[in-house]
Amino acid sequence: MTRFSALSLFTKALGGHQSWPEQWPDAAPKPAYDAIIVGGGGHGLGAAYYLAKKYGITNVAVIEKGWIGGGNTGRNTTIIRSNYLYDESAHLYDHAVKLWDGLSQELNYNTMYSKRGVMMLAHNVHDVQSFKRHIHANRLNGVDNEWLTPEEAKAYCPPLNISPDARHPVLGAALQRRGGTARHDTVAWGYARAAAALGVDIIQNCAVTGIRRGADGAIEGVETTRGYIASKRVGVSAAGNTSVIMQMAGLDFPLESYPLQALVSEPIKPVFPCVVMSNTVHAYMSQSDKGELVIGAGTDQYVSYSQRGALHIVEHTLAAICEIFPIFRRMRMLRTWGGIVDVTPDRSPILGKTPVQGLYVNCGWGTGGFKATPGAGDLLAYTMAKDEPHRINAPFNLDRFRNGRLIDEAAAAAVAH
Amino acid sequence: MILIHCPYCDEKRAELEFAYAGEAHIARPLDPSALSDEEWETYLFIRNNPRGRHHERWRHAHGCGRFFNAVRDTVTDKFETTYKAGEPRK
Numbered sequence: 252m253t254r255f256s257a258l259s260l261f262t263k264a265l266g267g268h269q270s271w272p273e274q275w276p277d278a279a280p281k282p283a284y285d286a287i288i289v290g291g292g293g294h295g296l297g298a299a300y301y302l303a304k305k306y307g308i309t310n311v312a313v314i315e316k317g318w319i320g321g322g323n324t325g326r327n328t329t330i331i332r333s334n335y336l337y338d339e340s341a342h343l344y345d346h347a348v349k350l351w352d353g354l355s356q357e358l359n360y361n362t363m364y365s366k367r368g369v370m371m372l373a374h375n376v377h378d379v380q381s382f383k384r385h386i387h388a389n390r391l392n393g394v395d396n397e398w399l400t401p402e403e404a405k406a407y408c409p410p411l412n413i414s415p416d417a418r419h420p421v422l423g424a425a426l427q428r429r430g431g432t433a434r435h436d437t438v439a440w441g442y443a444r445a446a447a448a449l450g451v452d453i454i455q456n457c458a459v460t461g462i463r464r465g466a467d468g469a470i471e472g473v474e475t476t477r478g479y480i481a482s483k484r485v486g487v488s489a490a491g492n493t494s495v496i497m498q499m500a501g502l503d504f505p506l507e508s509y510p511l512q513a514l515v516s517e518p519i520k521p522v523f524p525c526v527v528m529s530n531t532v533h534a535y536m537s538q539s540d541k542g543e544l545v546i547g548a549g550t551d552q553y554v555s556y557s558q559r560g561a562l563h564i565v566e567h568t569l570a571a572i573c574e575i576f577p578i579f580r581r582m583r584m585l586r587t588w589g590g591i592v593d594v595t596p597d598r599s600p601i602l603g604k605t606p607v608q609g610l611y612v613n614c615g616w617g618t619g620g621f622k623a624t625p626g627a628g629d630l631l632a633y634t635m636a637k638d639e640p641h642r643i644n645a646p647f648n649l650d651r652f653r654n655g656r657l658i659d660e661a662a663a664a665a666v667a668h
Numbered sequence: 669m670i671l672i673h674c675p676y677c678d679e680k681r682a683e684l685e686f687a688y689a690g691e692a693h694i695a696r697p698l699d700p701s702a703l704s705d706e707e708w709e710t711y712l713f714i715r716n717n718p719r720g721r722h723h724e725r726w727r728h729a730h731g732c733g734r735f736f737n738a739v740r741d742t743v744t745d746k747f748e749t750t751y752k753a754g755e756p757r758k
Contacts, residue, residue, distance in 0.1 A: 492719070494715075494716075494717035494718075494719075495717075495718075495719045503710075503714045503715075503716075504714070504715075504717070505709075505713035505714050505715065506715065506717055507690075507715050507717050508717055508742075552687070552688035553688045553724065553740070553745075554691075554717060554722055554724065554742055555742050555743075555745055556719050556742045556743050557742070557743060557744065557745050561669045561670065561683060562669060563669055563683070563684055596712070596713045652709050652712075652713045652714075653705050653706060653708075653709040654705065
């Protein structure tokens with residue numbers, strides 16, 4: 252692996268960039284590993300990287316049924332924020348935001364993390380009260396969040412329509428300045444490259460077809476389309492397909508998988524400086540460095556694995572966007588797509604041990620998993636290395652659905668997540 | 669948008685007229701106070717979430733307003749059948 256630096260870029264440029272080596276080898280599965288991660292998205296690759304980097308467990312395989320970052324890692328709207336209401340969530344998501352901060356340097360790979368600010372619009376009295384409550388709760392937890400008047404919001408994001416005559420008038424906004432966006436693909440590629448450099452095998456086109464358990468019930472390994480792979484430790488980070496994998500181990504999970512759609516416009520000159528979310532009208536938007544407006548829609552109403560959704564969901568979102576940003580009414584949309592998100596009853600993730608010895612899970616991130624990528628990877632690695640959860644992810648256990656200690660961000664976050 | 673056959677109206681209508689209502693055939697406990705925590709967890713939270721045939725409830729919200737059950741493939745989103753509430757699992 253060649254380290255990226257100004258010097259290496261310059262030297263390779265002299266040769267017309269023809270002599271770059273592959274970023275990581277396309278590994279074939281070995282018969283056994285110390286640990287296996289199922290799912291080669293950002294979360295899973297992050298877990299493999301931290302297992303190798305922090306805990307010295309380098310005999311690790313990441314197995315991915317498709318290609319690296321081809322699932323939800325490549326399908327999200329790349330928003331990063333940590334302004335969650337409850338203490339447990341604030342700690343969990345802020346852990347990730349802190350890791351985002353130094354990630355490009357740590358991985359020697361530009362993740363393009365841009366702290367352009369995430370602004371949530373308040374359109375009615377309920378929004379104002381709820382957002383102010385969020386701001387105070389966040390600040391008590393050391394998470395930055397501040398209240399803006401409509402004029403301040405307009406100054407921060409000039410395309411905003413703050414006319415009092417608007418169908419959904421802007422009464423103010425909550426701004427998290429550390430929030431922003433990152434380039435989603437580079438996060439997966441950066442972790443894959445850094446993990447492979449430490450000895451992790453990254454195995455693509457290898458779907459898990461079964462999970463083998465011993466007489467004592469503990470994990471022995473996984474059956475895959477490329478043969479049996481033995482391991483005493485298996486971490487599942489398979490997003491929308493988690494229920495399917497868990498049923499192979501005989502576990503029923505409190506998850507439902509829904510299609511979540513996103514869309515991008517034709518590229519235009521820089522016009523939109525931050526991320527704007529409006530829970531009341533179900534819209535959020537940012538502009539990518541390529542110039543496309545990146546727009547997130549809502550989930551479809553029914554359970555599905557089809558990775559596509561209905562057009563009326565997109566229409567609903569665009570109607571809201573046009574109402575708040577009249578200048579975009581004549582924009583044309585370039586592409587829409589869908590990803591399958593696994594949603595828990597309380598809209599908080601499940602990250603920890605399972606009733607099966609040696610089987611760990613990172614799932615249930617629902618519609619908002621990208622922001623947590625480094626944090627989820629780090630905490631899954633900790634849980635797998637120590638066979639116990641870190642105090643940050645301890646509340647996000649599976650038992651909470653039995654003992655009732657839910658972390659009910661569904662109510663707290665209103666809609667978008 | 670998917671088209672859904674309402675077994676009461678006996679018509680195929682657009683999804684916009686319907687509201688999804690979750691997994692079907694989850695029976696409400698007859699004696700709730702006798703349930704263990706584990707049984708409550710299963711009733712309230714555990715869902716089948718299969719990749720393939722899924723039994724689910726829909727409501728013809730902007731039509732007859734009635735609940736019915738359906739079998740749909742979650743990979744293709746294609747409906748296999750819909751049937752009236754109270755009829756046995758198909």
